[in-house]
Amino acid sequence: MTDRSFETGRYLYCVVRCPETEGSAFSTTGVDGEDVYLIRTETIGIVVHECETLYDTSDVDVVRKWLLEHQNVIDAAGDRFGTPIPFQFDTILRGDDERVRAWLDRERETFASQLEEMTECWEYRVEVRRDEATVEETLRDDERLVELNEQIAESSAGTSHLLERQYEQRLETLKHQQRADRTAALIEQLEPIARDLHDLGHERTTLEMEPDTDDEMTRETRLALLVHEEQQHDIDDLLDDVAADPGVKIRYTGPWPPYTFAPTIEANDTEP
Amino acid sequence: MTQIDIDGENARDGLMTLVITIVELLIEAMEREAIRRMESGDLTDEEVERVGAQFAALDAEITAIKEEEGIEESVGQLRNRLDGLVADAVRSVEEPPQQGTTHEPIDND
Numbered sequence: 215m216t217d218r219s220f221e222t223g224r225y226l227y228c229v230v231r232c233p234e235t236e237g238s239a240f241s242t243t244g245v246d247g248e249d250v251y252l253i254r255t256e257t258i259g260i261v262v263h264e265c266e267t268l269y270d271t272s273d274v275d276v277v278r279k280w281l282l283e284h285q286n287v288i289d290a291a292g293d294r295f296g297t298p299i300p301f302q303f304d305t306i307l308r309g310d311d312e313r314v315r316a317w318l319d320r321e322r323e324t325f326a327s328q329l330e331e332m333t334e335c336w337e338y339r340v341e342v343r344r345d346e347a348t349v350e351e352t353l354r355d356d357e358r359l360v361e362l363n364e365q366i367a368e369s370s371a372g373t374s375h376l377l378e379r380q381y382e383q384r385l386e387t388l389k390h391q392q393r394a395d396r397t398a399a400l401i402e403q404l405e406p407i408a409r410d411l412h413d414l415g416h417e418r419t420t421l422e423m424e425p426d427t428d429d430e431m432t433r434e435t436r437l438a439l440l441v442h443e444e445q446q447h448d449i450d451d452l453l454d455d456v457a458a459d460p461g462v463k464i465r466y467t468g469p470w471p472p473y474t475f476a477p478t479i480e481a482n483d484t485e486p
Numbered sequence: 487m488t489q490i491d492i493d494g495e496n497a498r499d500g501l502m503t504l505v506i507t508i509v510e511l512l513i514e515a516m517e518r519e520a521i522r523r524m525e526s527g528d529l530t531d532e533e534v535e536r537v538g539a540q541f542a543a544l545d546a547e548i549t550a551i552k553e554e555e556g557i558e559e560s561v562g563q564l565r566n567r568l569d570g571l572v573a574d575a576v577r578s579v580e581e582p583p584q585q586g587t588t589h590e591p592i593d594n595d
Contacts, residue, residue, distance in 0.1 A: 372539030
């Protein structure tokens with residue numbers, strides 16, 4: 215268990231590229247109203263604020279507010295310096311600016327190549343939702359379902375109850391299979407266009423905090439895409455085609471900083 | 487966080503919701519087993535009819551209780567939450583959640 219407070223620390227937002235010709239002045243307001251600034255070494259900078267404790271609370275509203283503030287800083291840094299490498303909320307480096315600078319110096323090559331790779335690339339989130347009734351309509355011709363329907367019609371009450379349950383189970387299996395197939399097909403189409411792609415499945419993420427409340431629509435696919443600015447139109451077109459299917463709704467958000475595609479930094483506590 | 491209210495006026499509803507949810511899950515598990523046996527031919531037609539009729543009666547009884555108590559919605563919600571909890575538990579075994587950590591990247595010389 216890590217000690218929750220420390221004398222000096224820096225809360226990290228993101229690493230950015232800052233060419234030498236560019237001024238390094240960057241300031242904004244960060245998590246919990248802290249003053250955010252840029253620590254720079256040669257052509258790489260890191261956006262930070264000074265802190266003494268981890269951000270920890272059980273109040274969901276406060277966490278939500280902090281997360282938004284965290285994202286706002288990264289968005290501002292992205293506007294100013296181009297695609298940033300974002301850090302996860304509450305990533306803190308113990309030590310002062312000098313230690314951060316020394317660390318950045320040591321990791322410069324790694325960050326430089328990651329920044330290079332992600333230049334002009336942004337993350338997009340795609341969620342495909344499909345209307346349950348439309349899906350069921352397309353599955354009604356399934357041989358086994360037709361057969362079960364006939365048996366239900368011919369059976370007496372008790373038997374038909376079990377057969378109805380069997381019908382429901384078969385329908386669920388088919389729907390599940392269809393979702394998996396459609397997701398795989400979409401991924402296959404997107405892969406050549408996207409720089410990188412991650413199937414989020416049911417992972418919880420902070421980019422979409424609203425709960426899944428739509429009863430009639432079922433989530434079929436949830437993806438994070440890393441897209442180069444030049445390819446964005448191709449992605450838009452492809453998704454327009456998918457959305458043209460009857461009963462399909464697509465949630466398409468972005469551009470975001472590449473949260474999903476940023477490398478995780480290793481915790482390396484050397485103090486007890 | 488999932489909470490079942492056992493205080494004050496909602497205590498009865500909360501408890502009924504919990505009990506009915508558990509009974510529903512139990513019945514479904516038993517139904518699945520019955521269907522499995524029916525499919526594998528372990529049950530005679532008479533047995534299928536009898537077991538099916540019992541499940542149908544249980545089903546009707548549960549539906550009536552839910553209506554009477556006005557807990558259809560809360561049972562549905564609890565079941566969704568339980569689904570979420572189970573899915574989360576499975577995922578957290580696969581991938582432990584990351585909490586805020588401090589990083590000490592510079593070696594102590």
